[in-house]
Amino acid sequence: MSQRKLSRLARPSVLRTRAGVLAAGLGVSLAAGTGAAFAATGGDAPAAPAASTAAVQHQAAVQAKTASKAVAKAGDAKAKESKAAANAKTAASWIDPVVKYTLSASFGRGGNMWAAKHSGQDFAVPIGTAVHSVHGGTVVKAGSYGAGDGPAYGNAIVIKHANGTYSQYAHLSKIKVFVGQYVKTGQLIGLSGNTGNSTGPHLHFEIRTTPNYGSAVNPVNFLRSVGVKV
Structure with a gap:
């Protein structure tokens, strides 16, 4: 075979080789470009930090x-x-039974005005003065004739308190509560008067250990013991 013929045969081979190289290079370039474009547009991988x-x-x-x-x-x-x-x-809290008053006959006082010694403390006030519950409790007595303690008391109320102490309010002109009613500290329960065995308008007030007559203790001393300035 002549030298010229060999040369012709070799050219297509060289051309094919060059084409392969160019194609490979183009593939690399395209792959690189695609990767760059992917990185630039932000694919799934960059989205993780955002999420x-x-x-x-x-x-x-x-x-x-x-x-x-x-x-x-x-x-x-x-x-x-x-x-x-x-x-x-x-x-x-405990309070006074009336707001403005003058203390008159005291607890334990003797004399012909009482069958025995005076069983409470008198608060001299005009008729119709508001009388308040000295402490929260339940009304256990309310009515005329001392609410069962005798006519000398006139219209009277007895309230039972949670500590087992009872308070009594007597000689009232009006009764504003009923038996079984719960009253709060300071609630209006009646109006002062001059009913029963009384020589002038006043409130007769007692502190008792039971609801009945004969169990009274010094009410002023008691009120002072619970912080009331009588």
Whole structure:
């Protein structure tokens, strides 16, 4: 075979080789370009940090909302506690049976005005003066003739308190409560008067250990022991 013929046969081979190289290079370039384009447009891989940030922000919002609810709940609890303390203080308090008065006949006083010694403390006040419960409790007696303790008391009321103490209010002109009724500290229960064995308008007040006559203790000493300045 001549030299010229060999040369012709070799050219297509070389051309094919060059074409293969170019094709390979083009493939590499296309692959590189595609990767660059993928990186530039942001595929699935870059999206992970964004999703993670959103999750953190959502969690922070949830925590902030939870903390806000906790603060509100704590505030409500504190308000309820303060209210309960105020109610407890009111329930524990004792007061005078009348607001403006002059102390007259005292406990244990003797004389021909009483069959025995005076069983209570008299508060000299005009007829119609508001009489208040000295402490919260339940009315156990209310009516004329001393509500069962005798006509000398006139219109009277007896209230039982939680500590087993009883308070009595006598010589009333009006009774504003009924047996079985619960009254709060300071509640209006009647109006002062001059009924029964009385020489002038006043409130006869007793502190008793039972609801009945004969169990009275010094009411002024008792009221002072519970913080009332008589």
